[in-house]
Amino acid sequence: MTSTAPIAIIGTGIAGLSAAEALHAAGYSVQLFDKSRGSGGRMASKRSDAGALDLGAQYFTARDRRFAATVQQWQARGWVEEWTPSLYQFANGTLNPSADEQIRWVGKPRMSAITRAMLGALPVKFSCRIAEVFRGEQHWHLLDAEGESHGPFSHVIVATPAPQASALLAAAPKLAGTVASVSMDPTWAVALAFEKPLDTPLEGCFVQDDVLDWTARNRSKPGRDTTLDTWVLHASSSWSRQHLDLSKEQVIEHLHGAFAEMIGCAVPAPAFSLAHRWLYARPSAAHQLGALADADLGLYACGDWCLSGRVEGAWLSGQEAARKLIAHNQ
Ligand SMILES: Cc1cc2nc3c(=O)[nH]c(=O)nc-3n(C[C@H](O)[C@H](O)[C@H](O)COP(=O)(O)OP(=O)(O)OC[C@H]3O[C@@H](n4cnc5c(N)ncnc54)[C@H](O)[C@@H]3O)c2cc1C
Numbered sequence: 512m513t514s515t516a517p518i519a520i521i522g523t524g525i526a527g528l529s530a531a532e533a534l535h536a537a538g539y540s541v542q543l544f545d546k547s548r549g550s551g552g553r554m555a556s557k558r559s560d561a562g563a564l565d566l567g568a569q570y571f572t573a574r575d576r577r578f579a580a581t582v583q584q585w586q587a588r589g590w591v592e593e594w595t596p597s598l599y600q601f602a603n604g605t606l607n608p609s610a611d612e613q614i615r616w617v618g619k620p621r622m623s624a625i626t627r628a629m630l631g632a633l634p635v636k637f638s639c640r641i642a643e644v645f646r647g648e649q650h651w652h653l654l655d656a657e658g659e660s661h662g663p664f665s666h667v668i669v670a671t672p673a674p675q676a677s678a679l680l681a682a683a684p685k686l687a688g689t690v691a692s693v694s695m696d697p698t699w700a701v702a703l704a705f706e707k708p709l710d711t712p713l714e715g716c717f718v719q720d721d722v723l724d725w726t727a728r729n730r731s732k733p734g735r736d737t738t739l740d741t742w743v744l745h746a747s748s749s750w751s752r753q754h755l756d757l758s759k760e761q762v763i764e765h766l767h768g769a770f771a772e773m774i775g776c777a778v779p780a781p782a783f784s785l786a787h788r789w790l791y792a793r794p795s796a797a798h799q800l801g802a803l804a805d806a807d808l809g810l811y812a813c814g815d816w817c818l819s820g821r822v823e824g825a826w827l828s829g830q831e832a833a834r835k836l837i838a839h840n841q
């Protein structure tokens with residue numbers, strides 16, 4: 512290690528925490544920041560009157576050997592469990608069973624359990640939106656949205672969605688340019704909770720229609736609250752983009768209608784509902800960027816948008832940012 516100042520990591524989603532874990536294991540000290548009140552980003556779970564709900568990532572697959580080995584460790588520690596839903600697909604107006612052999616994982620008892628466990632005792636400042644990353648004579652400093660300065664830091668890793676990373680990478684115009692070329696699509700998510708369980712065997716459904724993209728029965732996942740029969744619905748990227756500024760009430764109404772048309776059983780008025788807009792839900796296209804680095808400056812960027820736009824891609828990108836940083840300092 513060349514410096515005793517810690518490494519700043521902006522973002523406590525799976526990418527930022529993947530980098531943090533790898534750097535911590537290699538003997539570096541890190542300091543994490545997140546604008547939210549807790550970790551997880553798009554893997555966070557929202558507390559609600561219907562229990563904790565996974566409104567973002569629904570499950571994840573592990574196709575890369577390194578990620579698969581890590582998921583096995585998470586399973587051994589009780590952080591994740593396999594989810595084996597009764598799967599359907601809805602296409603051309605028809606609902607059909609669509610079982611497959613794919614192994615799908617979920618955090619237990621909620622998706623956010625994974626990043627919470629990864630964070631452990633690592634130092635973190637929540638509710639701290641970083642507005643600027645600037646270089647002093649020797650070190651990096653961060654300025655938050657309240658005007659407070661943080662630092663000094665030896666390096667900075669920006670682990671936010673691409674559109675939120677651009678401004679933070681202004682000190683490295685080449686990285687900022689690459690990030691600016693990555694566009695991300697929105698997703699409207701809705702949760703509907705019913706007092707009486709819906710009369711359907713369906714627990715997860717890949718939907719191809721104008722409005723919906725996916726629906727899942729929350730109680731079918733391990734460790735979830737079963738008091739109400741709660742469903743998570745995701746709108747398609749195109750519908751979400753077209754209806755970005757609709758009120759939450761209107762979005763709930765539209766998605767409730769599409770769900771009722773699709774599911775093939777009676778759907779009463781929900782006892783509870785909520786909507787959440789993910790402005791930067793997924794990259795519009797997959798990339799092969801790994802992680803971005805200006806190693807001489809000491810500035811790095813990682814996130815799902817560097818690779819597959821999935822949990823696995825985000826974790827791999829965080830590993831790659833840490834690997835590049837460590838390699839440059841050896
Ligand atoms: C609706 C939805 C469904 C999905 N479904 C799946 C799925 O089923 N399977 C799957 O594999 N993937 C799924 N994904 C994608 C998956 O959630 C992401 O790929 C992954 O969680 C991204 O992790 P990340 O660390 O790159 O980014 P994020 O999780 O977005 O983390 C970035 C963090 O940076 C913080 N941040 C941003 N700007 C600042 C700032 N200026 N200062 C401080 N902090 C900041 C944010 O608060 C956030 O915590 C889904 C995503 C969405 C939105």
Ligand SMILES: NC(=O)C1=CC=CN([C@@H]2O[C@H](COP(=O)(O)OP(=O)(O)OC[C@H]3O[C@@H](n4cnc5c(N)ncnc54)[C@H](OP(=O)(O)O)[C@@H]3O)[C@@H](O)[C@H]2O)C1
Pocket residue numbers: 571572598599600609610611613697698717718724745792793820821
């Ligand atoms: N809504 C959002 O914002 C999302 C952002 C990022 C990812 N999202 C969804 O995450 C899922 C993760 O993909 P992956 O890890 O590759 O999981 P798979 O289960 O393998 O799904 C990939 C893709 O394949 C189709 N599919 C898979 N299994 C089935 C099946 N049994 N029956 C029918 N179709 C299946 C499906 O694609 P379609 O285009 O056919 O809908 C899956 O999407 C993934 O679901 C992302 O959408 C959301």
